[in-house]
Amino acid sequence: MTTKLSARSLDAITTAARPAYDRSGLTAGIVHFGVGNFHRAHQAVYLDDLFATGAGHDWAIVGAGVRDTDEAMRQQLMAQDWLTTVVEQEAEASSARITGAMIDYLRPGDAAAIIARLADPAIRIVSLTITEGGYYIDPASQQFDPTHPDIAWDARNIDSPKTVFGLILAGLVRRRQSGIQPFTVMSCDNIPGNGHVTANAVVGLAELVDPALAQWVRDSVAFPNGMVDRITPATSDREKQVLRDEYGIEDNWPVFCESFRQWVLEDNFPTGRPALEQVGVQFVPDVAPYEHMKIRILNGGHATIAYPAGLLDIHFVHEAMEHPLVGAFLTKVETEEIIPVVPPVPGTDLLEYLALCQRRFANPKIGDTIRRLALDGSNRQPKFIIPSALDRVKRERKATGLSLVSALWCRYCYGVTDSGAEIAPNDPNWDRLTAQARLARTDPRAWLAMRDIYGELSDSTIFAGSFGTWLDRLWSTGTAATLEHYLASDE
Structure with missing residues (x-):
């Protein structure tokens, strides 16, 4: 017997913690773009915890999106009154909770409705989890690309924009015209200096519309940097079935995640913010050391194990950590090459942080997949791996x-x-990457010639020589033998 999740059925659910507050008393204070699994396992959970203390009930979330797939998510969540089941899984225990911090979800594509909500004085924060590839960043320079066709469209049609940044800018313009203080724009994506990157995108688009508007955005809008962390796999039929079998709950789109979570934020919110420090968010003057540590060690660690594990047909991340070659490869690369170029972090031992990451990667309950870690390398490698190498x-x-x-x-x-198993396309630029990889089989320089990805590193003859040697060895001896050679050497 299962119970279909909805506001009406909450009282019948006894296997999961339920919102410890009256949702009818919540009012919107945040518009969030990108209502994916990570957001619902992270920001929405922190707010759910805060609301349970009796505080912050005017900071509820209104979802928003711009992609066609966002409408599918909206329909699934609307059918269950915007509630989400979050299942925290560790090797020794699991628990479920139902969160209720989101109270609405604007229809993707309805620019007028989204801009109107952004112009509402009650909205004081606009937050984003739009993935590393959603910021229109040139991979090599890591700067905003004003020539992208989507951005060019919005610059010509700022009253009916298509991108997240166009909508944000249109909302700011509306507030400026009405004499309403700007909202704070808060990125929750894994990007170095995510606040700066977001500011560059909004200001960069504004420059194309009106330089005076761009200057106003620079002077008036806050873009705090933040570091976010929680391993949150994609939801599949597996997770839905586990929720039905173990908890008796039928949720259209549950979220499974680890119990660990972390959020470090710069306290730069001129229009106010929820008292998230009461529920574990760390507010600091400078988030850069924390995000640098996380992106280089944790995200870089994910990128380190993703591709050897994928080539060895390993499906789950915890299985990769159990593989003696992959696990040892991660340790050696991290301790010998990544951690030595990570600046100190206040109150943190970097080797202990690595050990924590390794324990988290090895969690057998989480069900995180190698394919997810290997996704979108053309956007992730320039952020997670190439900077350490450079x-x-x-x-x-x-x-x-x-x-x-x-x-x-x-x-x-x-x-x-x-x-010999086929690897299905796993990158927005898969066709290009595949073509370059095939050229590189006989001419390794063809891969590093992608300067939009490798930037200055393309010019390093030492790196190119080492890369070419490894690629030749991978083709001649295979992944396992190559890892064995690396681990046995003092290279």
């Missing part, structure tokens, strides 16, 4: 392991595992 090259230090990570990514993008 730092080492500039300091005239070896980047042997990091060049092997790049060679493994190239080999993966060829589209076939070591066993």
Whole structure:
């Protein structure tokens, strides 16, 4: 017997914690773009915790999106009154809770309705989880790309924009015209300096519309940087069935995640903010050391294990950590090459942080997949791996392991595992990457020639030589033998 999740059925659900507050008393204070799994396991959970204390009930979330797939999510959540079941899983225990911090979800594509809500004085924060690839960043320069066709469209049609940044700018324009203080724009994506990156996108678009508007945005709108962390896999039929079998709850789109979560924020919210420090959010003057640590060590660690595991036909992340070669590869690359170029973080031992990451990766309950970690390498490698390699090259230090990570990514993008199994497209630029990987099989320089991805690193003859040696070895001896060679050497 299962219970279909809805506001009406909440009292019948006894296997999961329920919202400890009256949702009818919530009012909107945040518009959030990108109502995916991570947002619902992170920001929405922190707010749910805050509301349970009796505080912050005027900071409820209104969802928003711009993609066609956002409408599917909206329909699924609307059918259950915007409620979400969040299942926290660890090796020794699991628990479920139902969160109710979201109270509405604007229809994707309805620019007029979204802009109107953004212009509402009650909305004081606009937050985003739109993935690393959603910021119109040139991969090599890591700067906003004002020439992108989507941005060019919005610049010409700012009253009916199509992008998140066009909608944000249109909402700010409306508030400016009405004499309403601007909302704060808060990125929750895994991007170095995510507040700065978001500001560059909004200001960059404003420059195309009106330089005076761009200056007003610079002077008037806050873009706090933040570091967010929680491992949250995609939802599949597996998770839905586990929820039905173990908790008796039928949820259209539940979220499964680890119990660990972290949020570090710069306290720069001129129009106010919820008292999230009461529920574990850490407010600091400078978030850069924390995000640098997380992006290089945790996200870089994910990228390090993703491609060898994918080539070895390993499905789950915890299985990769159990594989002696993959697990040892991660440890060696992190301790010898990544951590030595990560600046100190207040009150944090970086080796202890690595050990925490390794325990989290090894969680057998989480069900995180190698394919998810390998997704969108053309956007993730320039943020998670290439900067560490470039730092080492500039300091005239070896980047042997990091060049092997790049060679493994190239080999993966060829589209076939070591066993001959086909790798389905796993990147927005898959066709291009596959073509370059096939050229690189005989000419490794073809891969590093993608300067929009590798930037200055393309010019390093030492890195190129190491990369080429590893790629040749991967093709001649296979992934396992290559890892064995790397681990046995002092390279």
